[in-house]
Amino acid sequence: MSEGGHWMHRVDPGAVLRWTLLFLGGLIMIAPLLYMFSSSLKPGSDIYDLRLIPQTVTLDNYRAVLSDGRFMRWFLNSTFIAVCVTLSTVFFDSLVGYTLAKFRFRGRQLVFIAILSTLMIPTEMLVIPWYLLSAQFGWIDSYWGIMFPGMMTGFGTFLMKQFFETVPDDFLEAARIDGLNEFQIWWRVAMPLVTPALSALAIFAFLGNWTAFFWPLIVTTSQELYTLPIGLSSFAVEQAIRWEMIMTGAALATIPTLIVFLLLQRYIVRGVMLAGLKG
């Protein structure tokens, strides 16, 4: 008998109760998001009406928030930064992970331990030196200034090394006999074999940088360079208690991650599982 049809034949009251409780718990979990979207669609005069379904639905808040142009700018900043940092992270973490997994050379173990040890160093300890470095090189308030600390990560390198170790040496040897150079072997032979790990790493890097707050808050000073979370934070302070505007801003910052989640749900969940088991 198939798993799927099982519940239709025999309804267990305990199972129904458990399912209902799980579902109610899930509703509580997403209630903040539901309320956020609902009040972003209400006219300002209805903000004290706490019913979840708006009596009047209007897109005026979205028009108002989007028409001042800053949100578009922050959105583009966040997208540009997250995409660049993700590309860099995926490229370098897998290059280093591959080198450490597949090459035999003196100093390999030392490099691996050194990179692994960076996982113990909290970002908070590095921000003051990074700030000084940025001030010296004129990187404060620049895209590069926001991006440079995240170009490579110890976590991603570790994850990729684990995966490249599962690639059989015979494949690489065959490519060597075919006359490919080492860079081509990595890029054209090894990389396609670890796409699940690459996609997991890319999704983590993207979401992590999209929602990053601490370093962008420190290194940006002008509104034009804000990322979406920093922009939203300053926008919310400025709107004081116009909650319908703040909720609209919050919704605009949330919609892209929800779209990414809906499109890539399977990969994200699998990636979290991988990271948890490998971590």
Added chain:
Amino acid sequence: MSLSRRQAMWAWAFLAVPVLFYGLIRFYPTAQAFWLSLTDWDLMSEAEFIGLANYQEMFADPVFWKVFVNTFLYLIIGTPISLVLSFIIAYYLDKTRLLHGFLRALYFVPYITTAAAMAWVWRWFYQPAPTGVINDILGSLGFAQVQFLKSTTWALPSILVTAVWAGLGFQIIIFVAGLRAIPTTYYEAARIDGLGEGAILRRITLPLLKPTMVFLVVFSSIGFLRIFDQVYNMTSNDPGGPLNSTKPLVLLIYQTAFSSYEMGYAAAQTVVLFTILLIVSLLQLWVMRDRA
């Protein structure tokens, strides 16, 4: 050229930029943070070496100790609550086939949202009636209003709820993965031996989940020790307030460095954070030592 020489040459060619990066962006700044913690420096004049004076000042400062206690309150309340909640949800979620993916998504979505955005949603929830949903519900049930974010008693727990809520989805997914990794033959054998569900949970499931739990305790502890986004955004009119009752270590570091520009003093605070995080990580290695 011999094969091993060629291999070494390629390896170092691949590693050249990364080694430079890790040296300049990770290791040198770490050493610099330690050095700065021994100096008095306001960014304007030269840094002046003052030995351990920053640490003496810090350990004599009641605000530092208040912040230290707050940081551990986030940790020791937040970690057990999120661990127990996520285990219970994962345990039943794992047994559910009907719309499993949909239920899982409901719990997981908060984890991927922007903390800054969600902090403002929760801040709105915590407003006094008639604006705030929670006070509105309390009022309709006949309870008194609570000034959640303005009360020295309630502000920290209120922020903590947001942080637990945001991290729960991740922990649930990790627990589900841990439960899936337990071979079904163990359960079958236990049922043949006549063990009930409770005994199976105690004698098989929980002991086999130990590595998962150690990972989650450490992961969640580190998360709470580094809490910042929620506190900053939920108390942005008086960051870490009221009366420092919600201020965690990272917010103190941020203010010392980037509002007061006491760079040396802030560096000393980061060294304390580093030390605490190191101890937590070493504890993890110690607990897991027999599994190596």
